[in-house]
Amino acid sequence: MTVQPPIPFAPQIPEQVSFDRRELGMILSLYGRMVACGEWRDYGLSCLREIAVFSVFRRTAEHPLYRIEKRPRLRGKQGMYAVVGMDGQILRRGHELDVVLRVLERKLIRPVD
Template sequence: MSSASHDSSGPVAAKGPVFFERRELDQLLRVYGRLVASGDWRDYSLVGGADVAEFAVYARSGDAPLYRVEKRPALQSRQGQWAVIGQGGQVLKRGRDLAQVLRVFDARRFQVVD
């Protein structure tokens, strides 16, 4: 009857903002560093939110992001919490393992189409 029992039957509340763990940042920054060294990327941004954390990369500061790597823990049991999203909003790769998802940026498997 109390509102507390009513609240517990609803959706599970977030435990706080979503952000990247240190080992996840290490993996992201390794890929970023490799592509900066090759001249493809020049800047990045990090954003943490209630439902999603985002690592975005840019060809030039001030441009729209070339790619976004999203972490959505709510999707872990479904299609996976990690996604790489291209400029047009298309999902390029999705999965449960960050290292596997980041392989979309491997030079031998990744090509920019003009």
């Protein structure tokens, strides 16, 4: 009986992509501020094989207002983080999550009456 040795340096294919603790902290901080303003009411989190998605809803039964996506395959290209609008348009894409989330933080700035 021959035992084959493991293949050295075999690339590990992840079972699923997910947000790490730091990333979720940034996203949930923004989410909490938007809930406090009354803009957002619910969220959904999907961790799939090639993408992790944090979806933001105004009401539970609606389509998401925004999707915050993490696609590690795009790390070397446009950046693995993106904010996608309700119509599917990419509002911002980049390599740093905090920079990408700034497009949503602008929604917090309102003129005072």
